[in-house]
Amino acid sequence: MSETEILLKLTPLFQRVFADSSLVVTNSLHPDQVPGWSSLSHAHMLAEVENVFGIRFTFREMRSIQTTQDLLTVLLSRQL
C-alpha cells in the first residue's frame, strides 16, 4: 500500500473519529490543526486504525505516533 493509498484510507477514518467531515489527511497533518484531535480521541483513532487496517500496533509504536507523519511511518513499515 502506497502513502497515497494509506492517506486515502485514513481520511474517512479521521473524519469520523475527529468529527470533522471536511478533514483531508495529508502527511503533514498535526494534532494542533485538528480541533477534535485530543489525547482522548487519539486513542480512539489508534484503535480504529488497527480495526480498519487489520493490524495491531506494539506499545512502542503507539507511543511513537503523535502526528500523521508518525502514523504513516509505522503503517509504511508494515508493508501493507
Add this chain to the structure above:
Amino acid sequence: MRLALLGDFTIEDFKPYFLETTLFMRSFSQVEEVILNPDSELYKFKPDVIVVMFSTQVLRARYHQRSTSHVVFYEEVLRYHQNLREQLEQHSQSRIVISNFVEVSDRLFGNHDHLIETSFLQLTKDLNNALRSNLDINSLAAFYGHENWFDARFWYLSKSFCHPRLIPKVTERIQSICRSSLGAQVKCVVLDLDETIWGGILGDDGRDIILGAEGEGEIYRDFQAYLLELKRRGILLAVASKNDLSNVLDIFRHHPEMILRESDISVFKVNWENKADSIAQIARELNIGLDSMIFIDDSPLERSLVRSLLPEVRAVEFSGDPALYITELTSTDYFESSLLTSVDERRGELQQIESERTKLRTSFMSLEDFLRDLQMRGEITPFKADDLERIVQLTQRTNQFNLRTQRYNLAQTKKILQDETYLPLSVTLSDRLGHHGLVSVLIFSIRGDIAFVDQWLLSCRVFSRGLENFIMNEAMKILKEIKISKVVGEYLPTEKNKNVANLFKDFGFHPVGALWEIAITDYQDKPHFINQGPYERD
C-alpha cells in the same frame, strides 16, 4: 441531569458520550480528594448522580506491590472503599453509583486460582461480595471478554478504563442508570405474538404455531420463560397483536406448550388497528407513562410505526433472528432499576386489577402521517412466469385475507395464465424500509362484460396499510379499459377469513343472493398512500 463521574483512571475518555449531560469529572487521586473534603467542588456541583469507578488495573498493581499479607491488604482496601461510600452518603443527597471490580485471574496458580483463598481473583471476588456495588462492570467485562476488555497497551498509553471501543458500552450502562433515576423505569413490556412469542402466523397456522421443547419451538418457549421472569420481577406484560382475540385466547388457555398464560398478561389489545393506538390504550388502562413501556415486535415496520407515533416508547431493535431475542433484549439495559422492592413484585397483579376497572378509549393518532412517511410503492401487473411459484405458495398458505380460499397448484396456475378468459394479476409492494415482494394475487374470470373475482388474497405481512384500496382502485381501472361493466364478488367464509367478510360491502358492492355486485361506473376510488410503480433500490 447533572452527573459527576469519578474514576481512578482517565475518566475524561467518557466525555464524548455525555454531550447532553452537565458533567463534573475527576480522575486518579483527585477522586478521594473531592470525596473526602465536605467543601469540595463535587458537593458544590450538586449532582443528581455520582458515579465512582475503580479499575481492576489499579487494584492489581497495588496488590502486586503490597507490603502486607493478602488478608491485611483486603481489609485495608475494603475499609478504604467503605469509607469513601460513607463520606459520599454523608455529604451529598445524590444518587450514588459505585462500580465493582472485574474479577480476573492473574493465573499465579494456573487453573487453581479460583480455589486459592489468597489469589488476586479471590481478592476481587471477596471485595465485590463485601462492597455490594451497584454498577456491575464485572459482568460487562465478562460479556465482552477479558481479552478485549484489558488491552494493556491502552492502559499504559492513556490509562483507559478498557479498550476504547468498549467505552461506549460502559457509558451506556451509566446512562441507563441515570435514566432509571429520572423515573423512566420500565414498567410494562408490550408484546407482539406471531413470530415473536411463537413462530408462525396464528391466523394461518392455528394450533400448529411453532412452540415447544424441540427445534425452533424451543427458542420461543425459552423467550416466553424469560418474559415470565420479567413479570415475576414486577414488570407488566401486555399484548398488542393483529389477530382475532378468540384465536389468541384459545392459544393462551389451551396450547400445551405455552409458558405465558392468560393471567400473566395484564392487558390484551388484539385487533386490526394500528399498534401505536393499542399501546396508547394499554398505557391508559394501566395508568403508566409511555416512557415506561417497551415494545417487542419482530416486524421492523411495526417498530418503525411505534417509534414514529409514540417516540417515548422504546421499541427493541432486533436483528431478525428469533434465536437472538433474549440476547438482544438483555443487551439493551432497558430493565435497569434503582432498587427492587417487594412492591415491585406485587405491582403486576395490582395493576392488572386496576386495568380491569378502567377500560379507556384513547385519542386517535395520525396513522395517515405514518403511512405517508413510508413512501410505499405498489405495482399491479399480469402474472409473470417467474412469479408462478410465489403465487402458488401464496394461494396455498394465505388464510386470513382470502375471499374464496381457492388453492391452486402450479399446473392450475399455469393454465390460468394461458387461458384468455382469466385476468390474473399480482401485486408487489415496497416502501422506504425495503421490498416486500409479491404480496397479493387477484384473479378475475371474464364472461362477456362481467368480471368475477375468482381469487383475491393478500399476505398478512402487509395488512392495515391501505394496500387493498390501492389494488381495488387499480384493478377497476384495468377492468374499465377492457370494457367490463360489472364486477361480481363472492365471499366463502372459513374459520380464518372473518376479517374480509365485509370487504365487498366496504368497497360499495351490493349483495345479490350469495354474491356481491357493483357496476363499474359506481365504483368510488378508495383513499390510500401508495404510489404506482415498481420497487427501486436507492
